[in-house]
Amino acid sequence: MLPNNLHTGPRVARYLIFLSFFHHNLVTGSSNKDSQSHDAMNVVSNSQLDLRQIVFVIQSQSNSFHVRRAERLRASVLQQATDLTENPPVVLFLHSLSDNEGDWSILPLLPHFSNTFGKNSSWIVFLEEETNVKVGELLKVLAKFDSTKEWFLGKPLHDEESTIIHHYAFAEDPPQFKYPDFSAGWALSVSLVQRLADRVRDEPLKSDFTIDLKHEVALYIWDHGEGLRLTGVPGLCTELQDSPLARHCTTTLSSQAPACGEAVDKEDLFVAVKTCKKFHAERVPVVKKTWEKEASLLEYYSDHADPSIPTINLGVPNTERGHCGKTFAILKQFVSGAVPETKWLIIVDDDTLISLPRLRALLGCYDASEAVCLGERYGYGLSQGGYSYITGGGGMVFSREAVLQLLQSGCKCYSDDAPDDMVLGMCFNALGLAVTHSPLFHQARPEDYAPDYLSHQVPISFHKHWNIDPVAVFNTWLREGSQTTETEPLNKTTKTEL
Template sequence: MGSVIKTLLVHLLWLAVLFIASALTNASLVFVIVNQVAPPHYQAALNLALQLTSQAKQHNMPCKVYIASDEWPNLSAWTYFPILESLSSRHGRNSSWVVLVGEQTVVKLPTLLDVLHGHDPTQLMFLGRGVSDLEETIIHHYASVDPEHPFQYVDARAGMVLSITLVGRLARRWSDPATHPHSEFTIDAAYEFSTFVQSAGVKLTNHSAFCISNQQGCAIVFSRLFQCKGEVRTEDIHFAVKSCSKFHSERLPVIQDTWLGDATNHAIYSDIQDTRFGTVLLGVTNTERGHCGKTLAIIRHAAQLPHLHWLAVVDDDTLISVNRLRELLTCYDYNEPVAVGERYGFAATTPQGYDYLTGGAGMVFSKTLVDRLASSGVCECPSNETPDDMYLGICLRRLTIPATHSSAFHQAKPTDYPAAVLEGEALVSFHKYWQIDPRQVYQQYLHSTGQVHKPSDQPKLDNTLHISENIHAVNDHLTGDDPSTNNDHDEL
């Protein structure tokens, strides 16, 4: 009897999926995988694209899947803005929902269809996991916070869904100089995109189906780790601490008491020799700001070190989890040019703009990239005071090497982020000691071997699958698009 009931329930579930898919047949889904191009990220994006098209085919659901780095390779799709007009022009007349996800997500299509069935795609809809600031913070430009009615912005790790109607409105506002965002800096892309959506008169609909941990009822789930093999030894990472005599007594004891003991291969680069801390001089005069000369001197010095695989450049008020950084770096090859950290952008959506790794969070470079940056004439500071992280971003752009982002790195203190944003991460770094006890922060957030903050059941990404099918061909089969006849879908 139990097996009969179980079979009946399976059939009922299948009928429900078919009903929802049928209701959306003329309102197809458009998935955009907002990915990075470094090999493990791109491979994960390919895997996710194949999984999405396979699920859509199984449920007879018309959909289109884009891998952003393929479709919009030079448009800084990670900021979301530059792809709005393209999506609106391609799909404004024949689709209903645009789903933006990172490559580190698991999508459960039947659950997502169920969620969308409860919303009207002709309305201005913005759905996702909502988070909010408790106080004003530097990473959000010190925007005022109303404790009674906090602004909810999307946690992009869990994906987001926009009605095509909203995409059209946003595309028009983006193209209009009067409503185009004016800030040159991209610091927190999800927050800045959410404020742009709010400026269009639309608030985020917070929905429990957008998840950081794998729970019942989740439609899109963030999965923090690739399944990477190999080992990165502590001694293979040279930790280069930037300091100056002004801060030796204040800051260096903190890193000695926290993470520096785990960094067996390290040096503190300063402007004086201090026997208390074993500082190293590179012949560069200290500057009040910028520090480009010092950082490039460190890179050139590191290029001469024996057995170097990775260079981690950090400030003397940066807290690091050495073990978690080792774990993260197993996903990358030091024989390739790799730069990893927290990505910011300067005029990133313009032809003259660029991405860069923000220095306070820590900048990590592979041996191959260190050698290239150290070569004569490749990356020469305009002055010692030039901002080092931004100028390195310019150098990476010239070399066509991407700045690879990890949400485990943080330019600010834990108190500058909503607690929900830190959940599910194997946190690697925080920056600044102001108004906190840095030793306590290290113990609470970073003193761990490999656990995530607030450990949860994380779905694993399969990063071992090699894609042999043509993703665009699968898309065309599902949607009936013919690139030779339908320019609305296949031209920017």
């Protein structure tokens, strides 16, 4: 029996969050500690910094492919450390620190980091699985900062315009707020970790949505202007490791997208497009003009059978939000024998733009015999026993094994208009199956993300057609051979939900 505490759906909750953030950012002044990030008095030369004073945390995931990537990074860090010293640093895997589903959101772990490393360490350095680090150079970078003071270091990103994924924060001046690009690595001084840990203990973290972790961590540290802003570090980079531009970088990226050999065959991927009668004429033609031709097996599922498309009526009435009944009907259809048997299923909205060749290349990294649920990960109530889920707009990818385990569990919608992605998240959480995050799936449009963030990606999907030309967006960002560069800014007068 699923709980009924989500009957309002994620859109209402996100709208309430937006209102609170919008009001807050209109009335909040600048940070009382802004000057710290520019105050040279706080930067010192500390040639005595020792590797044992650094704790590396790899932002790993439990899926076997991601564990292998994390293990390679840990081996690289430790080998470099061995070449530099006889005393290696601590290197941790984020996904294995505890059984808490919310550990990937970092903030609930701050008390653990403070208790475990507060006395003998100076820095907590976070690395994503694809981040390469020159350990000796990192030591030199960190030695420039007095670790007895509070520091939040990273490669700064900023929004060009207020955006839905950040709840329209800093609406009057979006570029003023900087947040770290996790791909470049980021670091917290232990003195800052200790203060933040005390705050987490004294003021329980709010139980709401985790949508863009890097922005939300920066907001928490900024603390309504009473805390700390991000200090940019030029050596933390997102250049490719073999690029000439990377020679002065302390961190680099191994690739823009994982390369795992053979892509999944077209015949091993079944594509299910959720639509409804009122969007048959408006949205389905965009799919047909853009990415449909790359699908070998694709069906449109609707509340109305239209042979001209064609669409299949699943017998589930259309709902204005949620679509849980329709999604579960698709999952049952996938394993019923009514469609060709494939290893993978992707469910997308009719306003999702996606590169199926890139998706098939990515799926080549994963073992279809495992229960895999893949896409852009969000969280709900992670600090208080909540769960993670793959947000639907960017595309939800399932291995056949994941679908079979889900349906065999008996987990189901509590109503047809329940939020399908969140219900699926609750089901997988109850089964003890972690969802797998890829930053290459996007719930929003390209202009809703920082240009520097997208510049080092080969994206797989974007979502929403409002105030854009979706065919132009597909051709620019997702068509094979396209240049993944920033599109021209478009007029954005309409606000909507994710």
